[in-house]
Amino acid sequence: MNFEPAVAKGFQDFLPPESQKRAAVRRIMEKYFRLYGFQPIETPTIEYDELMRSGNLEEDEAVSDRFRLKDRGSRNLGLRYEFTFQLARILKQNPNLKLPFRRYQIGSVFRDEPISSSRFREFTQCDIDIVGDSSTEAEVDCLAAFSDILKELKIKPRIKVNNKKLIISILESLKIQNKDSVMKELDKIDKIGEDEVKGNIRKYADTNQVLALFKLMEKPMDFFVKNLFDGAEEISSLLEKAKAYGFKVEFDPYIMRGLSYYTGNIFEITAEGQKSSIAGGGRYDKLVGKYLAREIPAVGISFGLERLTSLAKIKPKPTKTIVISIEQDKEAINLAKKLRKNNISCILSFNRPGKALDYANSYKIPYAIFIGQEEMKSKKYKLRDMEKGQESLLTEKQILKKLEK
């Protein structure tokens, strides 16, 4: 065999303990999604290629970086690069779906990005969306759910908000053309700095316009509300409602987000002390209804499991105990069954005790229980605390009580 087995370029395995932490983060996310009344959905990994490139999304990098393939019937297919475009298809195909539709989805998305990039070509995206609700309350609801998740993951967030309409009306008030190009330049300010951005914008605006633009961008929220800038009221309402919910949102006029489909408030969430964002989202009222004769408002947040897992300050729990049978298999099996019934995870070992203890050490299993002839007779089992090295003789009841914590 000449082939040297390797993971495909740009892809990765997740093995313990990393994979255990990922699973724990996922469980916490799903818990809050359920508590907030979001329902799970699953969409195909593969879609017709035409579905992915239709509309004005073609310009986005994510779309053009999709993987393409054909099936045996020579159909043009592609791997999903995100989940949102599939919502438009679902609403068209399920006209009776009751709105607002609160959904969450967790799964793999794919981008055939150049190999040089440090990003992976398959990553796990987590989305929550409320479709069919145009209120600011729906926006705050998404942010609140995500805030609760971050709290449990012990990640301190900074939630920044901007508004697509506001930026457009700022540019319009200054009579700046090429609004899309200018917004793209403004989006780079974190990466390349203000001076370079100003220089770039000079391609589309004269010096006075650029100066006036940056002066305007420094104004506080109140200014835009008072002067009736479009979208300002939406941000202001969001800031206020988030306060009622008990979390802080900051206005930042430089937040643009890459995707062109946002129509109102836009969110970007960073972790304290981190530059790159951990989640983003916003209102997109023109995408979901695109195959129907009507507009359907929608708002959502999307975040990456990889990034969230790397920042989460939680420790996944290892298997709680190993039950070592010393020729008392039936008794060991019975104890294992009882442990599991009491929600205590355990592995059975019929091996030499030394080997079993070595195994427990390598997988950080905190307890070992020995069941031999003596234990059978006395109805007390030897419980070994693997870290402290202490052993104690306990009844079954005592063991269950001790390990239940």
Added chain:
Amino acid sequence: MNFEPAVAKGFQDFLPPESQKRAAVRRIMEKYFRLYGFQPIETPTIEYDELMRSGNLEEDEAVSDRFRLKDRGSRNLGLRYEFTFQLARILKQNPNLKLPFRRYQIGSVFRDEPISSSRFREFTQCDIDIVGDSSTEAEVDCLAAFSDILKELKIKPRIKVNNKKLIISILESLKIQNKDSVMKELDKIDKIGEDEVKGNIRKYADTNQVLALFKLMEKPMDFFVKNLFDGAEEISSLLEKAKAYGFKVEFDPYIMRGLSYYTGNIFEITAEGQKSSIAGGGRYDKLVGKYLAREIPAVGISFGLERLTSLAKIKPKPTKTIVISIEQDKEAINLAKKLRKNNISCILSFNRPGKALDYANSYKIPYAIFIGQEEMKSKKYKLRDMEKGQESLLTEKQILKKLEK
């Protein structure tokens, strides 16, 4: 726009309530995987095409039905058609992985099968495997975990077991050549009946051999053990140990399973009253170590989430309550926060109450809580039981207690 949005041929969406049931089944599975000390792993959806076709697996349908694609670098890639072949790569790339390695994996696998088939081209496979343990105990452990899952899903299983070595030694005892072909024919007995199978086997054996073969296949387990048929002891030991664990396993010499990589005991699990299997697995001692200089024993069970979900007699829980603010937003938000803190799922509504109740009905939300000015004053909230139509005034504490169940 001429394109009519549709799900790609052979693929499907999962929407509520089906998707909620799927998520519930998945949670139950993961609970038992953890309780049995299996650790989650995740592998890429995309692998080098060469990894998938290397070795003697080429003959299997699953392998030849893989989806193929290329990335921008023109690498030959494919979508995984199952998880097991990736274990061989992982063991090669992670030589320090401590054995036995107990892993589970849940995720999408893909088969580019002919469109006419009623099977879907993407389905969710769930695997548990113990790598590096050659004992029958490990085999029983996998079956026990799966049995517990089926119990909670209220599916009554029939677990059938056979042994690859036994079948080979039966065929050898009769001097039948073309063993692989004969095994493939025997595997069809459930679908096409004994007579047709006998006819087909005549291609590889004479009448006397066929008669003797079917006579042997009727013998009970004891016969094969007594006469020292290879593999018989392995089945017999499995049957006995399953008994100690408290579940029943039947010997069935016609179980073959499609995959050629099994080396010892083979399992097939059907649901009572159902013909097609819901899970399968067995021992495969020659696959996982194939890129290393040594043999690594392994055993596992694989099952499909779709089939399990369709048979499961569980009802996923809808969102528990909708909290309807009648111009008391702050109070409503506070109650929602308390409900969620007490693990009670809820949706906030700032809409007209009639609309909110209509919404609760359509998503089968069992309770609605009203918060208006009166409720604020009296510190008692109106709780409506949506099914019975009864309303009662309750304190916050009483509401939490009532809904916590």
